[in-house]
Amino acid sequence: MLIGEYRHTIDPKKRIAVPATFRRAVGRKVVITRGLDTCLFVYPVKQWEKMMEKLSRLSMGQADTRGFNRFMLAGAVESAVDSIGRILIPDFLKEFAGLKTKVVVAGVSDRIEIWDEERWREHVAKIEKQADVLAEKLGEIGVF
Amino acid sequence: MLIGEYRHTIDPKKRIAVPATFRRAVGRKVVITRGLDTCLFVYPVKQWEKMMEKLSRLSMGQADTRGFNRFMLAGAVESAVDSIGRILIPDFLKEFAGLKTKVVVAGVSDRIEIWDEERWREHVAKIEKQADVLAEKLGEIGVF
DNA sequence: ATGGTAGTGGGTTGAAGTGGGGAATTATTT
DNA sequence: AAATAATTCCCCACTTCAACCCACTACCAT
Numbered sequence: 001m002l003i004g005e006y007r008h009t010i011d012p013k014k015r016i017a018v019p020a021t022f023r024r025a026v027g028r029k030v031v032i033t034r035g036l037d038t039c040l041f042v043y044p045v046k047q048w049e050k051m052m053e054k055l056s057r058l059s060m061g062q063a064d065t066r067g068f069n070r071f072m073l074a075g076a077v078e079s080a081v082d083s084i085g086r087i088l089i090p091d092f093l094k095e096f097a098g099l100k101t102k103v104v105v106a107g108v109s110d111r112i113e114i115w116d117e118e119r120w121r122e123h124v125a126k127i128e129k130q131a132d133v134l135a136e137k138l139g140e141i142g143v144f
Numbered sequence: 145m146l147i148g149e150y151r152h153t154i155d156p157k158k159r160i161a162v163p164a165t166f167r168r169a170v171g172r173k174v175v176i177t178r179g180l181d182t183c184l185f186v187y188p189v190k191q192w193e194k195m196m197e198k199l200s201r202l203s204m205g206q207a208d209t210r211g212f213n214r215f216m217l218a219g220a221v222e223s224a225v226d227s228i229g230r231i232l233i234p235d236f237l238k239e240f241a242g243l244k245t246k247v248v249v250a251g252v253s254d255r256i257e258i259w260d261e262e263r264w265r266e267h268v269a270k271i272e273k274q275a276d277v278l279a280e281k282l283g284e285i286g287v288f
Numbered sequence: 289a290t291g292g293t294a295g296t297g298g299g300t301t302g303a304a305g306t307g308g309g310g311a312a313t314t315a316t317t318t
Numbered sequence: 319a320a321a322t323a324a325t326t327c328c329c330c331a332c333t334t335c336a337a338c339c340c341a342c343t344a345c346c347a348t
Contacts, residue, residue, distance in 0.1 A: 003220040005236050017305055036210060106218035127211045134212050135180050161295055
């Protein structure tokens with residue numbers, strides 16, 4: 001289970017260090033793809049394959065499914081984690097997520113998300129405002 | 145059952161002592177997360193895993209669920225209790241809860257809450273004012 | 289009073305994050 | 319097709335930070 005939030009930097013060669021806590025869980029190969037809400041998703045290959053299997057079962061006839069497939073697949077890149085645990089971010093993904101130098105690397109259960117720090121702060125702020133609504137939901141499912 | 149309120153301090157290295165009374169109950173590993181009302185929640189790992197199981201049953205597609213997951217998961221950190229019973233608070237959580245030096249560590253049934261002392265006083269004051277209203281509600285559901 | 293326990297503070301070591309050089313591979317250009 | 323440019327991968331070096339250990343003080347209990 002990947003959890004936690006880490007502030008890292010993209011170095012001049014467009015590399016990002018995977019937090020040491022995540023390395024064992026993700027292995028040496030990952031798939032980086034366009035994520036939802038303007039961030040990048042990073043999946044361990046195994047997880048990725050599972051998702052692809054699910055996707056392939058969806059009917060191909062529907063236009064929105066095709067679009068989603070393009071979004072996920074065309075934007076996906078397989079990437080190796082280097083010897084000291086960094087991954088290389090391709091230009092088009094870096095641009096897509098609006099990554100500058102400071103980024104946030106976040107663990108969200110089975111994937112890692114990479115956010116531009118600024119966007120992340122905005123996103124979190126927005127969610128915090130809805131905290132009481134969230135609390136209600138949590139209550140409903142019996143978390144609190 | 146965790147009860148009681150303790151005034152502790154965050155040392156220069158961002159560590160907080162877990163009250164001795166709580167230590168046996170929480171074990172050596174805990175999960176620290178963003179809490180509601182601008183405080184931090186600290187769960188024993190077992191408790192946390194139970195909650196995660198419940199969470200994982202929620203549907204994934206909707207935007208509010210995604211945000212909600214980010215709030216809960218990315219905001220969480222697994223942390224080991226050190227040999228003399230202290231936990232390390234990550235920067236982003238310290239900031240989130242507005243923790244200065246003086247904090248309040250409170251036992252709330254199955255979790256520990258960490259508050260900035262100032263905020264705690266304000267919060268308690270607010271609740272005291274509403275006490276009679278709350279009492280009425282509690283009476284309705286048959287607590288008193 | 290004295291031993292024990294709890295809370296606070298600090299030093300040291302080892303790991304993790306950052307940055308950069310250079311080789312190898314791929315792409316581009318003439 | 320050859321030469322040059324660019325990119326990516328593999329090292330290595332520096333710096334910062336966190337985990338571990340130990341020390342001091344205050345308080346409680348016997």
